[in-house]
Amino acid sequence: MPPQGQPEQVPDDGLSTRQRRDRPLLIVHTGDGKGKSTAAFGLALRGWAQGWPVGVFQFVKSAKWRIGEEQALGVLGAAEQGGTVAWHKMGSGWSWLQGRVDPHGDPAAAAAEGWAQIRRDLAAETYRLYVLDEMTYPLDWGWLDVDEVVTTLRERPGRQHVVVTGRRAPAALLDAADLVTEMTKVRHPMDTGQKGQRGIEW
Template sequence: MEAPRQKRPYEKPQGERRGLLLVYTGDGKGKSTAAFGLALRAFGRGLKVRVFQFIKHATARFGEHRAFALLGVPVEGLGDGFTWKSRDLEASARLAREGWARAKEALLSGAYDLVVLDEATYPLRYGWIPLEEFLEALRSRPAHVHVVVTGRGAPEALLDLADTVTEMRKVKHAFDQGVPAQRGIEH
């Protein structure tokens, strides 16, 4: 047991307000979910939000797609599904590069207050998107644009550039006990 805090445990920051780069990485569940929660929070505060998913295909209709569609938040699938299901990894790489061009354009346009680059660490790790080009786009974005990047194995250079990094760590997972993914809960 611990007593509730009655004094603020920190000094109020005095720095500038600006677009932040947040990275959610690690082997635990919840990276995309955290990004979508942030997108929902931003949208609820009147910010313009755009979501790009680098692994999901363009016609995906998962729960987040359905919810964001009801809100009018654009979500674009840029991939062709899990790489282990791909029939043509060169085509997967091409989709990632073409999708990155669209995501980069949205990021640099300044038209959005929050851009979510969900599962972007994978095409970076596979060499499908040049890391330095990705980092340069993040550095060059308009000052007000917040960005969230998700995925396992985020490159060290991305972590160094980020303002906030959260690593999701698996403690226990139902899948390891033979429980399959459950629609609307996890996939």
Template sequence: MQIEEPPVLRDTPKPQGERRGLVLVNTGTGKGKSTAAFGLALRAHGRGKSVKVYQFMKVPSARFGEHRLFEQLGIPIEGLGDGFSWKSRDLEHSARLALEGWAKAEASIRAGEHFMIVLDEIMYPVRYGWVPLEAVLTCLRERPPQVHVVLTGRGAPAELIDLADTVTEMTLVKHHFKAGVPAQRGIED
């Protein structure tokens, strides 16, 4: 590693625009997409802002680490699905749940009552055609101006990337699964 000098001058101009709700996308093959979204939710909640989290691939009865913490903090989190497609016993049922879940999430976004809404793992139902991409794009374009929406999942469509204000692609460099280390509570959940 080469040591470098810390910057002493700002190398980018300070933005002069108006503050408004943002569309943020966390995508890519690396870990951390949902974790980063949850961090934003915690940051907003810590500032006294109203936050709602929808998880498109988790079951409503899920009790993962984020559910336990968000419940303690009073951040509503709702599972909308029946697990990942490779675990589903009925893909038509999974598709129906995703579409019903999208209706809930869309209503929350349009209502404008939350500062931030997280749509965790929404890319899967969008990519599978269970939730129409155009409906998501339209909702994001028409949302109240103060609402921030964070969307996560692998393979974000180009149309969503174009619409978003901030897109972060998590890149897989190395993963413990490849070394035979299984998922662990507190890391993957």
């Protein structure tokens, strides 16, 4: 059911309800269950419907797994109504580097390039909603500096919402987040030999 709009407590932070309502959120979807990225892309639908510029950054090697979402958000971003969608993926070389780097090169360097662009976009307030898809992995693997990422996200200007997805989100990121949801696997068809299938897994 939708929340009824009654907060459990009113904070003593000197802000009006409106100021709190408009507070930019740092959201994390983590855990071993399904739905972390899927829910982030669902959130992108809401941002698009608000007319927001939405930026998606995919930190995955294979570009295969989000083709449905990319196609859908591409159609939406090009529609006459709603906001815009910029889709960037690491697997094929980041779009702003296209042709200038080897897409099959060092993945740690590619992750760092992706984060550097996000940092520039946050400073420039390029988007209202950022989907940082599976960015927990380069954090977990030490390819990105957790403290630097968390500080940059905490100190981002304006009213930019950020959603980070992936397993094993670092504690410092969870501490900094306004909203954390853990997706827990209760039952999955792969447990009984089912393979991933079209339209469900990608």
